[in-house]
Amino acid sequence: MALALGACLACMAAIAAPSVPVTVHDVRLWAGPDGTRLVLDLSGPVQYSVSTLRGPERVIVDIPNARLAKSPRELPGGQGYVRKMRLGTPPASGALRLIVDLSKAATPHSFAVAPAGSLGDRLVVDLDNSATTTVASTPTTAAPTPIAVKSAPAIDGRDIVIAVDAGHGGVDPGSIGKRGTYEKNLTLAIARRLKERIDREVGMRAILTRDGDYFVEHRERIARARRKGADMFISIHADAVVDRTVTGSSVYTLSVRGASDESARWLAHRENASDLMGGVKLDDKDSVLASVLLDLSQGASMTASIDAASKVLQELDSVSVVRRRTVQNAGFLVLKAPDIPSMLVETAFISNPGEEQKLSSPKHQLQLAEAIHSGVRSYFLGNPPPGTRFAQLRERRDGGAVIAQREPAVSIGRELTNSAVGTATSSLSD
Numbered sequence: 001m002a003l004a005l006g007a008c009l010a011c012m013a014a015i016a017a018p019s020v021p022v023t024v025h026d027v028r029l030w031a032g033p034d035g036t037r038l039v040l041d042l043s044g045p046v047q048y049s050v051s052t053l054r055g056p057e058r059v060i061v062d063i064p065n066a067r068l069a070k071s072p073r074e075l076p077g078g079q080g081y082v083r084k085m086r087l088g089t090p091p092a093s094g095a096l097r098l099i100v101d102l103s104k105a106a107t108p109h110s111f112a113v114a115p116a117g118s119l120g121d122r123l124v125v126d127l128d129n130s131a132t133t134t135v136a137s138t139p140t141t142a143a144p145t146p147i148a149v150k151s152a153p154a155i156d157g158r159d160i161v162i163a164v165d166a167g168h169g170g171v172d173p174g175s176i177g178k179r180g181t182y183e184k185n186l187t188l189a190i191a192r193r194l195k196e197r198i199d200r201e202v203g204m205r206a207i208l209t210r211d212g213d214y215f216v217e218h219r220e221r222i223a224r225a226r227r228k229g230a231d232m233f234i235s236i237h238a239d240a241v242v243d244r245t246v247t248g249s250s251v252y253t254l255s256v257r258g259a260s261d262e263s264a265r266w267l268a269h270r271e272n273a274s275d276l277m278g279g280v281k282l283d284d285k286d287s288v289l290a291s292v293l294l295d296l297s298q299g300a301s302m303t304a305s306i307d308a309a310s311k312v313l314q315e316l317d318s319v320s321v322v323r324r325r326t327v328q329n330a331g332f333l334v335l336k337a338p339d340i341p342s343m344l345v346e347t348a349f350i351s352n353p354g355e356e357q358k359l360s361s362p363k364h365q366l367q368l369a370e371a372i373h374s375g376v377r378s379y380f381l382g383n384p385p386p387g388t389r390f391a392q393l394r395e396r397r398d399g400g401a402v403i404a405q406r407e408p409a410v411s412i413g414r415e416l417t418n419s420a421v422g423t424a425t426s427s428l429s430d
């Protein structure tokens with residue numbers, strides 16, 4: 001491939017190569033319904049440039065003073081807008097050039113992400129068709145066209161924190177399926193996958209109320225969420241009933257005024273019994289206090305819980321049969337965190353042999369995690385807590401336009417910057 005490098009060399013010259021070499025540990029790719037996200041996992045902050053080439057359509061990512069830790073053969077490809085990825089002749093010695101061959105024309109939106117949690121510095125390139133008209137108006141020569149040369153605007157809001165609560169654990173196995181599957185193991189597997197998915201979302205991060213096979217009482221689960229400043233509490237369970245033919249997912253919120261039906265009440269009793277199983281005596285005084293607190297704060301937090309739970313239910317509808325199309329409510333102890341919007345997701349019926357098998361499959365666990373994440377994300381796009389990155393992004397949107405309910409999971413970074421040249425430290429640092 002003969003690249004005419006004039007424009008790109010100019011933009012490379014504008015950014016001095018960092019003195020410390022950067023290692024690209026991994027290149028990850030995933031495609032959503034409306035876009036494709038490419039993530040480069042880096043050893044440190046980078047300066048970079050992203051440009052496009054036409055005929056055939058390509059996106060070029062140049063990083064000065066960098067190397068790829070893995071073999072180019074291990075680069076992902078063949079997803080969404082991406083046909084293939086490969087290394088190109090670097091524009092300068094020691095630089096890394098990643099060429100993304102597109103399956104169809106796309107506009108790249110790139111931004112750098114500072115380390116957060118277990119993840120290090122990252123460079124994110126989102127591909128979508130959001131600005132095809134702009135692209136069409138640019139020269140269609142073979143010369144790379146830098147998209148823009150400016151620094152990323154400062155987005156310094158905090159992450160939205162989601163407490164993911166794997167139901168049961170340790171001495172309390174939860175429900176047990178016919179094949180011997182323990183609910184406590186399924187809930188932990190799904191919770192971990194959900195945490196991983198949430199942590200990949202810029203502007204969100206998750207904490208687990210338990211991350212192993214041990215018992216945690218309901219009150220302590222809430223306390224852990226509160227200590228970590230959780231904006232939402234999601235408890236993961238897998239239902240069981242005597243009738244083995246019953247299937248489907250349900251989403252519950254707390255009700256202090258009685259359960260939505262007899263089975264919701266019965267379920268709440270079962271889930272609440274967990275504390276007794278773990279040897280914890282329920283304290284009446286606390287439940288009186290809790291109900292007072294609940295009455296005081298019920299308005300805002302209950303509405304939020306129901307809104308968010310409805311969104312999760314909608315998303316679950318696409319991966320599994322939904323047992324009831326509306327959010328159910330019952331007096332779950334684990335949801336009694338009046339100041340944190342909370343929901344309990346009964347992912348499926350472990351008592352049904354088919355669902356027991358499905359719940360054990362990593363693929364289905366991922367789908368459930370993906371659906372719950374989508375619902376929660378969709379809720380927070382519409383209702384971002386003040387001071388969060390989500391809130392800042394919303395403020396930046398033109399004329400405060402209403403955000404579509406079902407944005408692709410790859411689009412959140414789009415508003416951060418459309419710059420082709422940025423530094424990892426200029427945005428999204430904690």
Ligand SMILES: [Zn+2]
Binds near residue numbers: 168175236237238
């Ligand atoms: Zn349970």
